[in-house]
Amino acid sequence: MAFSRLALCGTSLLRFLAVSPLTTSAAICLARPPFPTRSFVIHACLSIQTSTPVESPYLKKMNPWKPMCLYYTQGKCTKMDDPIHLDKFSHNCSWELETSFAESKHLCSQNLDFLLVLDLEGKVEVLEFPVLMVDANTMQVVDFFHRFVRPSKMSEQRLNEYVEGKYGKLGVDRVWHDTAIPFKQVLEEFEAWMAHHRLWGNEFPGALNRAAFVTCGNWDIKTKVPQQCKVSGMKLPSYFMEWINLKDVYLNFYKRRATGMATMLKELDLPLLGTHHLGIDDAKNIAKVLQRMLADGALMQITARRIPNDPQSVEFLFENRIR
Numbered sequence: 551m552a553f554s555r556l557a558l559c560g561t562s563l564l565r566f567l568a569v570s571p572l573t574t575s576a577a578i579c580l581a582r583p584p585f586p587t588r589s590f591v592i593h594a595c596l597s598i599q600t601s602t603p604v605e606s607p608y609l610k611k612m613n614p615w616k617p618m619c620l621y622y623t624q625g626k627c628t629k630m631d632d633p634i635h636l637d638k639f640s641h642n643c644s645w646e647l648e649t650s651f652a653e654s655k656h657l658c659s660q661n662l663d664f665l666l667v668l669d670l671e672g673k674v675e676v677l678e679f680p681v682l683m684v685d686a687n688t689m690q691v692v693d694f695f696h697r698f699v700r701p702s703k704m705s706e707q708r709l710n711e712y713v714e715g716k717y718g719k720l721g722v723d724r725v726w727h728d729t730a731i732p733f734k735q736v737l738e739e740f741e742a743w744m745a746h747h748r749l750w751g752n753e754f755p756g757a758l759n760r761a762a763f764v765t766c767g768n769w770d771i772k773t774k775v776p777q778q779c780k781v782s783g784m785k786l787p788s789y790f791m792e793w794i795n796l797k798d799v800y801l802n803f804y805k806r807r808a809t810g811m812a813t814m815l816k817e818l819d820l821p822l823l824g825t826h827h828l829g830i831d832d833a834k835n836i837a838k839v840l841q842r843m844l845a846d847g848a849l850m851q852i853t854a855r856r857i858p859n860d861p862q863s864v865e866f867l868f869e870n871r872i873r
């Protein structure tokens with residue numbers, strides 16, 4: 551039964567693909583549950599399997615979720631004046647992360663103003679670079695930066711297999727191919743974005759200004775960023791000298807170990823947003839954990855720092871940490 555529904559769903563998707571250039575986001579609609587229950591995937595499919603794509607007001611009311619426009623998240627959506635497009639795809643990256651003051655009665659005074667949640671995707675070379683900027687004092691998502699990244703040292707065939715293997719099953723390979731840019735260009739654009747927010751730049755060279763990266767584990771900044779910089783023929787930028795590993799803060803604050811994002815979400819009774827392993831969604835989920843920890847009264851502190859004269863070496867600042 552489930553198979554036939556999904557098959558119908560695929561047929562109507564093909565019809566949709568024939569008239570819309572936004573094929574990948576449409577596919578996310580199929581791949582991404584609006585809530586963490588699988589049954590909603592089927593409902594979402596059923597809602598578009600009819601020949602006339604009329605939206606049920608009931609479903610619309612029950613399910614405000616729409617697939618995110620991944621052109622928009624990268625500042626590349628050209629259909630912002632198209633009501634049909636706006637109706638089909640979400641153009642608000644942070645509505646799922648809105649918090650209320652009622653949740654923040656234990657919020658403590660932070661030493662940092664902004665927390666930049668970063669979650670890289672891509673094991674061989676980086677494929678996605680998403681950052682959510684969270685105000686440490688209000689817990690609100692202030693802005694975000696998202697780019698798909700084009701590997702620089704890969705044959706076309708290997709690249710296609712790599713992207714298909716990573717994003718094909720999530721239905722976002724088309725948007726990846728449409729938008730991915732080299733890592734060097736991603737960092738240049740990211741630096742302009744940080745300068746705009748006065749987080750880094752000519753005024754504030756060196757480390758981030760009253761801000762810090764927040765990652766789930768040490769891999770992203772300790773391992774992957776330097777590796778990718780080397781592959782891309784770049785010097786490691788100064789803003790990647792220190793970071794907060796949320797798992798270490800979690801261990802010291804709640805006095806229990808969490809092996810990863812999914813464990814932290816589960817233990818804090820938070821639903822998984824979007825699709826696991828789509829970087830922008832993983833960053834949202836890590837931000838959700840961060841918001842809860844801030845609301846519970848956790849102090850966000852740097853957990854790891856490179857030795858200035860020996861950037862290959864990293865000093866871990868918490869005695870009690872995840873190894």
Ligand SMILES: [Zn+2]
Pocket residue numbers: 619621622627628629630635639641
């Ligand atoms: Zn759009």
